[in-house]
Amino acid sequence: MRGVPDAAQRACGERADxxxxxxxxxxxxxxxxxxxRNEYELTMAAGWTRYTxxxxxxxxxxxxxxxR
Structure with missing residues (x-):
């Protein structure tokens, strides 16, 4: 995702896993x-399940x- 720091994407991916x-x-x-305020909301795909x-x-x- 462009515009989202790598650390943020990595952390959400690890938590969803x-x-x-x-x-x-x-x-x-x-x-x-x-x-x-340096915060992001990512929609994560973990198989068929989606997380915010x-x-x-x-x-x-x-x-x-x-x-939801």
Whole structure:
């Protein structure tokens, strides 16, 4: 995803992988929204499941929940 720091994408991917018990590197960002204040909301695809991940630019995952 262009415009999203690598650390943020990596952190959300790792958290989604753990949440779904998938191999490392399985979850990918398929959507993003910049929230300002160096925060992003990423839509993560973990197999058929989608998650919403809010994360800081430095890679601190604030929360991860199933997408609605």
């Amino acid at each position: 753990r949440q779904t018990d998938r191999p490392s590197g399985s979850s990918v960002a398929v959507g993003m929204r910049e929230l300002g 991940c809010r994360v800081s630019g430095s890679g601190e995952v604030l929360w991860l929940e199933p997408a």
